Amino acid sequence: MKLLMLSWEYPPRIVGGLARHVYWLSKALAQRGVEVTVITLDYPETPGLEQGRNLKIVRVASHGFTSSDFASWVHQFNLNMIEAALEEEDVSLIHAHDWLTATAGITLKHLLRKPLIATIHSTERGRRRGVLHDPLQRHIHEVEWWLAYESWRVIVCSNYMKSELMRFLGVPEDKISVIPNGINPFEVKLQLDVRRVKRRYAEDWEKVVLFVGRMVYEKGPHVFVDAALSLLSRRQDVKFVLVGEGPMRKSLMDKVYRSGFWHKFYFTGFVEDIELYELYEVCDVASGVIGRLLLVA
């Protein structure tokens, strides 16, 4: 069985959680004997073709063409993905991740006459709090609908996303499979001096609360910051570390600065995996994909 997997990010090109998701999924499938070809975008100083046991990574050009807008850029690199995919022989199944590879996934489904499945990690309507404001957002929404419609099955990572697909894209319930994102406890075995690492961020008497995620609305960094400021008004023995990049980062930093609690926060931006694992080790509370979890914690 040969699986063609389409994803716009794959390590070392990491934009959000999708790269890690596709990396571990493709690796696990290859270990189970499935022949996997991942078609993804290029990255500086990374080979265009990597061939391992049952796992082939093909990186196509993400640049070298003018794009008038984000959607045009996405469709153009999809065309490069289609061209690369048509070089593959005996494909049994196509797996597209998010609308960013929908054009390639749908086109290949019809040209190769092979089944298409999709994982939809989030929806445009969800990202925009239910309201589509401009032509780009409406375009993306429509492409997401089409991807779900053309797919034989749609995978989501939570029951919340399942309900979003049913409400926003009209996907029938029995077409959706919920497969939560996993963790890999064997990925890294750290030999850490916890106290030494912790002292990079906090005093010994302080607790460390960690947020990891892109600084975008749907990840809830604003909820995290609001909760943190509320907590700091009652107790001072806490430090908050926010890992991740995104358009909300600057406004949240400004908010923290204006609150007078700026010395209680670290906005690290993007960090390497090793530093992230260290932070997971030393923190007292971690907030992952959904910032709202902090409130529960």
Place this chain on the structure above:
Amino acid sequence: MWCELLILAVTWHIDGTIGSLVREDSKELANRGYDVAVLHPWHDDVSVREGGVMYRHVAITIKDNINIVTSVMAALGDFARAMSELFHERYDPSHVKLIISYEWTGSLLGSLAKKFLGRPLITSIYSVESMRSNEKSLLSLNIHGLEMRFLHYSDLIVARSGEAYARVLAEYRVPNDKAKMALSSRDMASIVMEVLESP
């Protein structure tokens, strides 16, 4: 019944000046004994035969678009669906001898057909972006870039006017031996026949 010799024409425009060229060229080729199938956008997904030419309508799914580039590129899946049906139920893909595309919009879709079928692609160019717009907007640059890409991906460019011919050579650096000019559908059909008869 499957025909022996098929020319596949791909166009984004079926009305107006380009649409007239598509219809006239196809009719001329049909009169010379070729079976011509034309893929073009429409509101349904059916086939209609007119004057020896088969028009395969392609229903377009994505209606909310930002500009012409996203409209055409988002329709790749629709054209793939139409080709899939055409070559699964009506024609043996090995019988396709040639693909003709019209303008950059058609050549974008025609390039997909070329890659899929492995047949030569002729692109008919009535006008290039610099003839249509004086702007230096991002969209205009985007279209110019796509024209550059697909003109070079085509095996032969047939300009439909003297100005288009001159610009294809000068602005897009298409080599002389890869560009021809056809001022009528009769000229176009003769060029097509030449290509089909060449070894």
